[in-house]
Structure formats: structure tokens, C-alpha cells
Amino acid sequence: MIQTLRNAWKVPELKSKILFTIFALLIFRFGSAIPVPFINTEGLTNYINSMSGTIFGLLGTMNGTAFSIAAVFALGVQPYINSSIIIQLLTVAIPALERLQKEGGEEGRKKIAAITRYVTVAIALLQGFGYYTIIRTNNLLALGGMNGIWGGIVIVATFAAGSAFVMWLGEQITDKGIGNGISIILFAGILSRMPTMITELYTGVSNWAHHVDTSDFTEQQLKNFFVLPPWGLVLIIAGMLAMILFVVWIQNAERRIPVQYAKRVVGRKMYGGQSSHIPLKVNMSGVLPIIFAQSIASLPATIAAFAGVQAGDEGFWGSFLRVFDANGAVYTVVYFLLILAFSYFYSTMQFDPTEVANNLKKNGGFVPGFRPGKPTADFIHKVLNKITFFGAMFLSVIAIAPIVTGGIIGMQNLAIGGTSVIIVVGVALETSKALEAQLMMRHYKGFLE
Structure with a gap:
């Protein structure tokens, strides 16, 4: 693979595609570090870490570190993936969509892609509202002088807009970059959590070597304590x-x-x-x-x-x-x-x-x-x-x-x-x-x- 990258770097057209992909991933990582306003990010990070063994922790890993700090790109590519599943299942079940896909040619594919985008935005609004509900229920909001309803609208709209932008960014990588854009973005989000996992492994071995006394630990500390x-x-x-x-x-x-x-x-x-x-x-x-x-x-x-x-x-x-x-x-x-x-x-x-x-x-x-x-x-x-x-x-x-x-x-x-x-x-x-x-x-x- 390294040799393939070296050979591709020597071709001007492929070099520009690689640079475009890297630039797009930098934008994705930049948006994954900007937190949504009106949220107590420190408290949310502790909450997500405490839920590491559940599907909330799984969502955090799939979407990268953005999920644990409620970043603009916290939802990542999940809404688009869910939308693709729904549309493909409906294509098999609904004859009109099946004809559009098989007989519509390029125009038919564009229409299905447009439908997928609209469904992505709807799912992003739904998931954004669910994420906001989790944050509000656990008293992790920091609205200040902002009215609760308007603050919630801003938070949910930001999540949905971030997801729509990630979808657009993935399509741009597919058209002008290297590989499948959605897969590449998912790849980058997962790799962003690798240092955390390596640190956790090191901490577990260190705790085993030093025989840490857990007799004075609280129930929550015992739950998060890891020995490897x-x-x-x-x-x-x-x-x-x-x-x-x-x-x-x-x-x-x-x-x-x-x-x-x-x-x-x-x-x-x-x-x-x-x-x-x-x-x-x-x-x-x-x-x-x-x-x-x-x-x-x-x-x-x-x-x-x-x-x-x-x-x-x-x-x-x-x-x-x-x-x-x-x-x-x-x-x-x-x-x-x-x-x-x-x-x-x-x-x-x-x-x-x-x-x-x-x-x-x-x-x-x-x-x-x-x-x-x-x-x-x-x-x-x-x-x-x-x-x-x-x-x-x-x-x-x-x-x-x-x-x-x-x-x-x-x-x-x-x-x-x-x-x-x-x-x-x-x-x-x-x-x-x-x-x-x-x-x-x-x-x-x-x-x-």
C-alpha cells in the first residue's frame, strides 16, 4: 500500500486528488473539534465515558471524539448511512423506486441520490433531537440567558447542519478525491479514537503492575477502573x-x-x-x-x-x-x-x-x-x-x-x-x-x- 501511495504521488492528477482528500479530512477533523454552543462539554465527556460499555459509547467510537464533546460534526455519517439503508430497502419494496433505479439511467440515480439527501436531513434532525434530549435530561446544558426552547432549536439545528455538511463533504471526496468519501470519513473518525484506546490499554497494564488499592473507590470509580x-x-x-x-x-x-x-x-x-x-x-x-x-x-x-x-x-x-x-x-x-x-x-x-x-x-x-x-x-x-x-x-x-x-x-x-x-x-x-x-x-x- 505504501508503494502504491508513492507511485500515485508521482502522477500530478492523482497527487491533486490525494491532497484534496487530505484537505477534506482536515476540515472534518476541524469541525469535530468545535463544540456546539450552550452545552457543558466537560460534563458530557464524563457522561459518555461512563457509558463506554453501552451503545452510547459505540456511537462515540464510530463518530470519533466529536460525539463525546457534542461537536458540530457529532452525528458524523450515521444519518447518511441510515438513510442509505432505508432507501435501498424501499427500492426493493416499492416498484416505482426500483424502476427509477434500473431504468431511469443517470437521471434516475440523481433523483434517488436527492431523495437520500432529504431523508438524511430528516434523520439528522431526529437523531439531533435525541442527542439533545440526553443532554437536557442529564442537566448538561449551559444555556445561560438563552431561552430553553430557542437554545434547543439552535443545538438540534447545528447537529443537523453539521451532519448535512459531512454528507456533502463525503460526496465531494468521492467525486474529486480518492475512494468512497463516506467510508473515508468514517475511517478518519475511528482513527481519531485510537490514541485513547492505546492509552486505556497502557493504563490497564499499569494498574495491574502497581496493584492499585480500590478499597476506598466509589461505585462509579470501580466501574471505570480497568485492570489488564x-x-x-x-x-x-x-x-x-x-x-x-x-x-x-x-x-x-x-x-x-x-x-x-x-x-x-x-x-x-x-x-x-x-x-x-x-x-x-x-x-x-x-x-x-x-x-x-x-x-x-x-x-x-x-x-x-x-x-x-x-x-x-x-x-x-x-x-x-x-x-x-x-x-x-x-x-x-x-x-x-x-x-x-x-x-x-x-x-x-x-x-x-x-x-x-x-x-x-x-x-x-x-x-x-x-x-x-x-x-x-x-x-x-x-x-x-x-x-x-x-x-x-x-x-x-x-x-x-x-x-x-x-x-x-x-x-x-x-x-x-x-x-x-x-x-x-x-x-x-x-x-x-x-x-x-x-x-x-x-x-x-x-x-x-
Whole structure:
């Protein structure tokens, strides 16, 4: 990957794209450090840290440090991701949207993109109001002379405007920069939390080495106190390295279906008679199942925010949040199933076996051992289901393994860290492949050389 970056830096056009991406990320990080007015940021940071084992802590990690200080970009790309999920599901369910996507061409795609943006703003207003409710319920407002209603309007509007700007920034990176802009921004937000996680690991080992006396600690201090033995640190590092290797392997793995083209005579020339293959990636959707599963898993926290409760409260909503704790069994099972479901959903959206079989038949191609048409489509569909299941199972197991490991060693944030590694590695691989593809386009010499 480093060599790819060096080669890309030598190409003026790619160099400008890389610089544009870096500049856009600097703007994103700058906006992630500017707090929204009328909020006690110090008290909010302590509250978010105390909720590190819940989905509130998970949202903080996915959106970077901006979430814990209620920055302008606190909501990050979550509203856009949720909007994309909703629109894609509606595209399958509503025939009018499906026709717009398949038959509308470029104009149809623009209309769907516009609908996605409007839904993003609506979701951002909803999530911003939920976040404001959490802040107000925990007495973390610092309105001063500002009227409560107007102060709330300013806070929610700022959150929504920040989310809309991040969405626009991601689209600009996609058009003028390198890779998928939304994934790149999510990548930057996650990396911003890495120093905090490294510091926490160091503190845990230090506490174990010095045998800190916790007899005088309060209940809250005991909850935040973390002890990590050296063997636990070795286990975490080994697990992260193994996870990176697995993700790289899955991202690059593919099943090749052989294709033979029949010979045919057109005029005085003979065409066909050659062999090829159909490459089916084991994980066609990349990191999208992980990202979307995280977004859906955060919905319970958004719903509970309207009730103004915490995970430690009594009653229905308190129990509701405790059930969906990021280290709990229910959350683990739901997370596992969501990754499986989204893996199948995106493989179905991206690859149509019937269409591929029809194209092969039109061009005189066939899969050895299967008749053209429906038998070929059925065979490709069967193969696609098998490899999608294999890739989805690997991603699911890798995603929940840190949750189980964190429960064993008593580290709550490990579940979040494991998910972050999967997303970071996946986005890095996708961006590297995008650079390599653009380098190949510019360095292809053709038959003239």
C-alpha cells in the first residue's frame, strides 16, 4: 500500500486528488473539534465515558471524539448511512423506486441520490433531537440567558447542519478525491479514537503492575477502573493481528466460475473458442455489512433517548438499554444476525445470476456442464449463496470475537475496538485498490509499446 501511495504521488492528477482528500479530512477533523454552543462539554465527556460499555459509547467510537464533546460534526455519517439503508430497502419494496433505479439511467440515480439527501436531513434532525434530549435530561446544558426552547432549536439545528455538511463533504471526496468519501470519513473518525484506546490499554497494564488499592473507590470509580494483565494485552494484540489477516484474506478471496465461449464464424472471421471465468468475491459488499449492522444496532439508544433514561435506571427503558448493552448476549446475537442479513442483501443487490446467465447466452458463452439459460443461472445462484454465507460467517465471527474476549478479560471497549479494526482495514484495502486501478489506467501503454 505504501508503494502504491508513492507511485500515485508521482502522477500530478492523482497527487491533486490525494491532497484534496487530505484537505477534506482536515476540515472534518476541524469541525469535530468545535463544540456546539450552550452545552457543558466537560460534563458530557464524563457522561459518555461512563457509558463506554453501552451503545452510547459505540456511537462515540464510530463518530470519533466529536460525539463525546457534542461537536458540530457529532452525528458524523450515521444519518447518511441510515438513510442509505432505508432507501435501498424501499427500492426493493416499492416498484416505482426500483424502476427509477434500473431504468431511469443517470437521471434516475440523481433523483434517488436527492431523495437520500432529504431523508438524511430528516434523520439528522431526529437523531439531533435525541442527542439533545440526553443532554437536557442529564442537566448538561449551559444555556445561560438563552431561552430553553430557542437554545434547543439552535443545538438540534447545528447537529443537523453539521451532519448535512459531512454528507456533502463525503460526496465531494468521492467525486474529486480518492475512494468512497463516506467510508473515508468514517475511517478518519475511528482513527481519531485510537490514541485513547492505546492509552486505556497502557493504563490497564499499569494498574495491574502497581496493584492499585480500590478499597476506598466509589461505585462509579470501580466501574471505570480497568485492570489488564500482560497476558491480556498479548491476547488483544494477537487477536487484532489475526483479525487484520482474516479481513485481508476475505476481501481478496474469490471463487472463479469457468466460462467457455463457443466458436462462431462471422463473415470470413472466426470468433470465440476461448476460456474465461466469472470472478465472484467472497465478500462483495466489503465493510458495508459491518457499518450498516452498527447503525441498526444503535437504534435502541436513539429510541431510549426520547424517554430520557440511562442504562442504570429502573423501569422499562432502563431494562431496554441494559438488554442492548454492547457487551451483552442479546446485542451480540442481533449484531451477528444483522451482518449475515446485510451480507446477503448486498450480494443480491450487486450481482444478478439471471442477468449474468442471459448475457453469457447472448455472447455464446456457457459454464461447462450446465446448459445455457436457467440451469446456468441456478448454478451461479447456488455458488453465490455458498460463498456469501462463508464470507458473512467469517465477518460475523470476527466481529463478535472481540466482544467475547472483552467479556473474559473485563475490557468493555474491546468490542468497539474490534469493529473499528474491521472497518479501518476494509476501507484501507478498498482505497488502495481504487488507487491501483487509477494508476493502471494512466500507466497502461497498450500495443503501441
